[in-house]
Amino acid sequence: MVQVYSPLEQGLLTGTITRDYVPGGARANKVWFQRENMLKVIDMLEQWQPLCARYQCTIPTLALAWILKQSDLISILSGATAPEQVRENVAALNINLSDADATLMREMAEALER
Numbered sequence: 001m002v003q004v005y006s007p008l009e010q011g012l013l014t015g016t017i018t019r020d021y022v023p024g025g026a027r028a029n030k031v032w033f034q035r036e037n038m039l040k041v042i043d044m045l046e047q048w049q050p051l052c053a054r055y056q057c058t059i060p061t062l063a064l065a066w067i068l069k070q071s072d073l074i075s076i077l078s079g080a081t082a083p084e085q086v087r088e089n090v091a092a093l094n095i096n097l098s099d100a101d102a103t104l105m106r107e108m109a110e111a112l113e114r
Helices: 009-014 035-047 049-055 059-069 083-094 099-111
Strands: 002-005 074-077
Touching: 009 035, 009 059, 035 049, 035 099, 049 059, 049 099, 059 074, 059 083, 059 099
Parallel strands: 002 074
Antiparallel strands: none
């Protein structure tokens, strides 16, 4: 069993963080919140929009569905600060992400580190 902690990278994978965002507090020293990396992630999330349309879901729901697609032995620890976030998180269980789309998302994620 693999337990995934902070799967939405402290909000970065929610699609709500904008290009002009300046991280503070705990986010300030995180690798993915460094400006160059953060902008790459935002670009990737924009490329996810057609997938969100295909699966009729939000970016965070798609991100969680992709994590769940990796293995049947995954447990996600995801925080929520509003009821809608809980609904989005749970909705990931109902997304049947195709192998091709999961591979596409993996390729996009791996490209972030280049």
